[in-house]
Amino acid sequence: MSTSAATAAAPVAVKERPRLSGFMPIIALVALIAALTVADPDFLTQRSLTAVSRTAAPLILLAAGATIVVLCGGIDLSIAALASLSTVFLALWIPNLGGLATLAVIGVATLIGALQGTAHVLLRIPSFIVTLGGMSILSAVALVVSGAGTVRVVDDSTVKWLDLYVAGYVPMSFMVAVLVVALIALLLKVTPLQSWVSATGYAESAARLAGTPVDLVKIGAFAVSGACAGLAAVMLVSRQFSGGPTMADNLLLPAVAAIVVGGTAITGGHGSVWRSLAGALVVTLLRVGLPIVGVPSAYEQILYGAIIVVAVALTLDKSKVSIIK
Amino acid sequence: MNALEVRGLVKHYPGVKALDGVDLVVRPNEVLGLAGENGAGKSTLLKALVGLVSPDQGQIFVRGQAVKLRNVVDAANHGIGMVFQEQSLVPNLTAAENIVLGSEGAGVRRGIYRWNEMRRLAQEQLDKIGSPIDPLARTDTLTFAERQMVEIAKVLRIEQRSQHPPVIILDEPTSVLESKEIETLFAQIRRLREFASVVFVSHRLDEVLDVCDRVTVLRSGQSVGEVATAGAVPRELHRMMIGSTGSDDHYHENAATPVTADQPRLSVRGLSGKSFHDVDLDVAAGEILAIVGVHGSGREDVCRALFGAEPTTAGEIRMDGTKVDLPSTRAACAAGIGYVPAERKIEGMVGSMSVADNMTLAKQKPRLTGPFVAPKKQAALVDSWIKRLSIRTPRRDTAIGRLSGGNQQKVVLARWLIGGDVKLLLLDHPTRGLDIGARSEVYRLMRELASSGVATVLLADSLEEAIGMADRILVMNDGRVAAEVACPSGGKPSPLDLVKEMV
CATH class of the missing domain: 3.40.50.300 (P-loop containing nucleotide triphosphate hydrolases)
Structure with missing residues (x-):
């Protein structure tokens, strides 16, 4: 094996090209907008783009939060149930706490996320199981707390700001979602967190043997995921003037679809929150676009299911997982 | 036919x-x-x-x-x-x-x-x-x-x-x-x-x-x-x-320096765990101690226990005379212990991450300003170590998985050196799967570290390697220390002396 000698003789000057797959979500996004514009020339208007971005905002948040968990090699299936529960809490607490209710709800959601992370780490249960159980428990708690009905918000002055428009066009909720994504991305980039998270997701035992705080990183990831679900709940309440025990439940599949369409590896280690932002926009556009091309919205779930399977089939690094369970 | x-x-x-x-x-x-x-x-x-x-x-x-x-x-x-x-x-x-x-x-x-x-x-x-x-x-x-x-x-x-x-x-x-x-x-x-x-x-x-x-x-x-x-x-x-x-000084014995320390850097007494019992061992600063034994002798687990990666049931570990508690790998890192795992590809490195990220994974401080990564600091640090260990890599942000085995191993070793505070290195089959040239370089590096005062515990790939590199050899058998063989430069034991104790 004379490879080391060979490398020495010919210093490798190969520039690694940025892989095309990095742009896939953007390409998909542009292609989708183009296709929808062809199908319906009225689509590419400021009004419909505003509507799309407003619809996308909570989804972006849910996907971005869960992306961190996926990057660590886990999955968070409880995000939608947690968001639903949070809408109920918010609606119940606004009369007493006023503006503080928003912070309280995000705080509680963060705690619930961290709690699930702790259970995953300490009890050594797969995150899939912990959050599947969490999903069920949180849904039930939401039903109990709300009395199985919608909780109306009479005075929504404290959350109304999220439903306003910046400069008259850009929905405030979308701005907030993008801001959160940017904040998470920046935090990862400028601190050791990025390498900790990728190392944990890609090779947990290597990370542990390098002294990386793997357990804390994972708990932190679930906490961020919870916080994002809480904030998404605030957006939903600001839009619907009420909280409901199943209000966000139908966002779970789209959120997972957004993550995998964005190209974040479901096996962990590789991906980013920006990708999930693009993924969330793709998923929202598809959702909005279906009626435009004449497909009844009842078919939506088929689409999400197909998207998830196809996207994972395309992006899964099969060299990393030898046995697929 | x-x-x-x-x-x-x-x-x-x-x-x-x-x-x-x-x-x-x-x-x-x-x-x-x-x-x-x-x-x-x-x-x-x-x-x-x-x-x-x-x-x-x-x-x-x-x-x-x-x-x-x-x-x-x-x-x-x-x-x-x-x-x-x-x-x-x-x-x-x-x-x-x-x-x-x-x-x-x-x-x-x-x-x-x-x-x-x-x-x-x-x-x-x-x-x-x-x-x-x-x-x-x-x-x-x-x-x-x-x-x-x-x-x-x-x-x-x-x-x-x-x-x-x-x-x-x-x-x-x-x-x-x-x-x-x-x-x-x-x-x-x-x-x-x-x-x-x-x-x-x-x-x-x-x-x-x-x-x-x-x-x-x-x-x-x-x-x-x-x-x-x-x-x-x-x-x-x-x-x-x-x-x-x-044959010709594969193990860089010329670079070996005599051990001159009165107090051991690492001192282990009565360490017991699932697969090893009552292990005593001392390593002085600048000394290379090899542990040999057949599969199932428990030497790998002792090594991992010294890094806090394997639970222990009894015994105490002292570093420079002070008792240390190693409940986790993080505690071991903080105590100035470094570990190079045997399974380089799975446990040693994160294949998709860059050389720079892999090198700074364990010791973050040298590349940080406050809580933030300072790109210039990181670049200077990583480049200096790439040069010092002559790691052959196109660039510092090349994925480590693209390097050859020897260069990957050097990056994994460098991980413990960049902090400048490593006192004890645990090397679990550091030359596994490397070609002869790369192996020789790892040996040279080990000699350099030893002469700078780092204590080393080596689980060698072969008896020859243990004999060639070590100052002292501990033979483990069935989870216990069976014998200790001095292995000074010029008075090396033969593999047969060791095999006798191993089985």
Whole structure:
């Protein structure tokens, strides 16, 4: 094996090209907008783009939060149930706490996320199981707390700001979602967190043997995921003037679809929150676009299911997982 | 006609030429030994012979006919079977089920197991090797040696698939066996020779010489020679395995510095855990202590326990006289302990991450300003270490997975050095899978670190490596320290001195 000698003789000057797959979500996004514009020339208007971005905002948040968990090699299936529960809490607490209710709800959601992370780490249960159980428990708690009905918000002055428009066009909720994504991305980039998270997701035992705080990183990831679900709940309440025990439940599949369409590896280690932002926009556009091309919205779930399977089939690094369970 | 013949087999892996034109001949009814160091290409060659690896070039002939082996079943149809190093039995099935698994034949009718028939089929195989194992015993109730017999019986099923005498490949079958069990195995191999050809792989040369008729030596993916075992001496084989580069100060003994410390850097008393008991050991600053022992001696676990990666039940660990508690790897890092794991690709590095990220994974502080990564600081730091250790990488942000094994290992080592605060290095097979040049560089690095005062615990890849590198050798046997052998430069013990204590 004379490879080391060979490398020495010919210093490798190969520039690694940025892989095309990095742009896939953007390409998909542009292609989708183009296709929808062809199908319906009225689509590419400021009004419909505003509507799309407003619809996308909570989804972006849910996907971005869960992306961190996926990057660590886990999955968070409880995000939608947690968001639903949070809408109920918010609606119940606004009369007493006023503006503080928003912070309280995000705080509680963060705690619930961290709690699930702790259970995953300490009890050594797969995150899939912990959050599947969490999903069920949180849904039930939401039903109990709300009395199985919608909780109306009479005075929504404290959350109304999220439903306003910046400069008259850009929905405030979308701005907030993008801001959160940017904040998470920046935090990862400028601190050791990025390498900790990728190392944990890609090779947990290597990370542990390098002294990386793997357990804390994972708990932190679930906490961020919870916080994002809480904030998404605030957006939903600001839009619907009420909280409901199943209000966000139908966002779970789209959120997972957004993550995998964005190209974040479901096996962990590789991906980013920006990708999930693009993924969330793709998923929202598809959702909005279906009626435009004449497909009844009842078919939506088929689409999400197909998207998830196809996207994972395309992006899964099969060299990393030898046995697929 | 040769039972099996290999001509000019070539196999590339990214960054490594695992096989570089190997030739091999297996004659009917002979036991052929395959010797070579780790990384010489033995396992790749074997995998090619049973269709697990498809070669890039070259041909395989079975009884004179060129064949293309696509998978294990395909190889079995040609009469080639392998007993794997890691056993491939399903633990919760009976021995009989395991033996006929995948080739049930008459053992299954209309999808239903016929237990009597299966038992008979299995017994037939076990009889071939004269084994008294009950075919209806659950596999996980058998001892390791018994399971190995089951494996051999299972492989012999391939006789049913081809009319010709089979070729049985045994990959490192003795590594976990005790000496008595080894005797039984050798008796089996001699029995197999009556009706089959055997390829026997072991890194223990005495065994190879004992049981084989002929030995082929591999080095760097090439066959470098062939020796008839009658009258051959281990030293000659060994020279062929290592090649000429091995002889002239491979281990940089000239750079070894005498140990001059009165207080040990690391002092362990009565350390016990799941697989080791009452271990005492001392390592002085600047000293290299090698721990040797066979598989199952517990030395790997002791090493991991010293890094907080394996729970301990009793005992105390002192660093420079101060008692330290190591509940986690983080605590060990904070105590100035560094660990280079044996499984570089899985545990040592994060393949998709850059050289820079891998290098700074353990010690973040040198690249941070406050809580933030300072890109310039990081670049300067990483580049200086790339230069210092002459790591061959296109750039510092190249994914570590793209480097060659030796350079990857240097990055993993550098991880502990960049902080400048490492006091104790635990090296678990640091040269595993590296070529000779890269190995030599790792040795040089170890010498440099030792002379700068770092204490080292080395789990060597071979006895020769332990003897060459260490100042002192601890022999472990069955979870306990069996002996301590001084190993100063100029007064090195022989491998035989150590083997005596190991088994």
